[in-house]
Amino acid sequence: MSGHIAVIGAGLVGAGWAIVFARSGHEVRVFDASETIRERLPSHFRASLEAMATYDLITDVDMVLRRITVCCSVSDAVVGADYVQESVVERVDLKREVCAEIDCYLGPLSLVGSSTSGLPASSFTEGCANRERFVVAHPVNPPHLVPVVEIVPAPWTNDTTVQKTRDLMQSVGQAPVVVTREIPGFILNRLQGALLDEAWWLFDQGYATAEDIDKTVKYGLGLRWAFMGPFETIDLNAPTGIDDYARRLGPMYVELAEGRPPAGPWSDDAVRRATEERRAALPADQIDARRAWRDNRLMALVASQRKLVP
């Protein structure tokens, strides 16, 4: 790539994206409609990068900082960009408006990835002149610490856009996955939702506390899923592999699925009780501090995994 990368919308997600691209050597131009956010960005970038440096996730904070420019308009950021990461607030009307503006300034070969976590690209890119070069590139927050990116084409997104966005994400150290066509929740939130629904139901029925359900994941399932996916996990959990596992344990999983309740909202009573339990474990005025703990744990985890055989 000869040009720079533009990031439009610089809340937590957009700011994380700017770090992702800048740390891997790209020049980044960032725009946010809020002047308050724009003014806060330089100190925010410095704080994030200095935290990463303490975990050896980055070496030269100043060099990375110098690659990021905060711009005062969409056009300043987008003109000349090879790739644009759209990260504005999750509202379809706003996404449509911002994508239309990006579309006006887009170079003839430039691509646009949207950070949307749930809106299909088809709901906000249909009117774009270059709509075949718009795609969803959904990260997990914060993108500079959690590498997965879901790449999801609209029906009119062309294959080159999918492939090049995937290659770009790979080249900047993210972990791109391709979702072949649009589906609500993409892959990540569908998997999370399936587990959450079961967790809420078990809690609601009184089988275990929220704390014990959390422990079952963090001291059990999550320890394997942190470096293997669910398929590799079961592939290694039967003598001759995944088909062997399906033969041995498939019938048990059918029985468990048959015991599951039909789709429906999490019960109000369960939400109320889980909130009580969580606020007893973590008072409201300590949530922010716990988020900082989470980010530190993520940095430590990512840093330790980098040293290991994938």
Next chain:
Amino acid sequence: MSGHIAVIGAGLVGAGWAIVFARSGHEVRVFDASETIRERLPSHFRASLEAMATYDLITDVDMVLRRITVCCSVSDAVVGADYVQESVVERVDLKREVCAEIDCYLGPLSLVGSSTSGLPASSFTEGCANRERFVVAHPVNPPHLVPVVEIVPAPWTNDTTVQKTRDLMQSVGQAPVVVTREIPGFILNRLQGALLDEAWWLFDQGYATAEDIDKTVKYGLGLRWAFMGPFETIDLNAPTGIDDYARRLGPMYVELAEGRPPAGPWSDDAVRRATEERRAALPADQIDARRAWRDNRLMALVASQRKLVP
């Protein structure tokens, strides 16, 4: 506790249990009905402990080894034990037979935990004279690396047994969770099953490759679930906590759940295609080596997490 701990059945799970108890200072007496297994145990224990020592998970291999005695009968192992961990093969008739024998030699205050991953304790302890002191204590394989233990009472298990088993597990460095009453799959496999069913369906419908679904977990969801459970994760993912998250994102999860297919077996075609994909990524003759990799990664992960704020 004044007496020792007995482990009955010494396949991978039972052998792992012997290490769990011995490393935390308990005298352990192990029995397996197979003479071949009994003869192999000392070298197996040494190899496991030496691997753990390389990750600083244990300091004195010989001291731990000296605490483990391989016995030649159930009675030799069980007489005088404060706690018995039953880990024989997952067959209800065999569990019933072995539990009846353990029951004969059980001290007046001694407890029995079963490693069963799916059989309810009520299906194999009903006839025991001391059945109120039998409970499920289900580990994840291998128990000396993955700390979670699901404690699940039969209807006749008394509260003291649940509480004392939980305390014992906590004291030996495991992570006990209490499932308040019997349910197929307990907590862990129900959560795993919910996610697996969704993963299989997405794969079957061609939304993503098995590799990309695995990446979505290991580079996304699993990085958080390795140190937070699903409830803590969402509690930190909305400005004011879990109830705020439920309000904001509950409707999305209802939509995702409504799109899920009804319960049923994983499709034969999906299993066939996933097997092809897995065997292309990991040939059959490399599965054993990959299991060793998995155990090394688990040791590295557990060792790195021990140094961090929980």
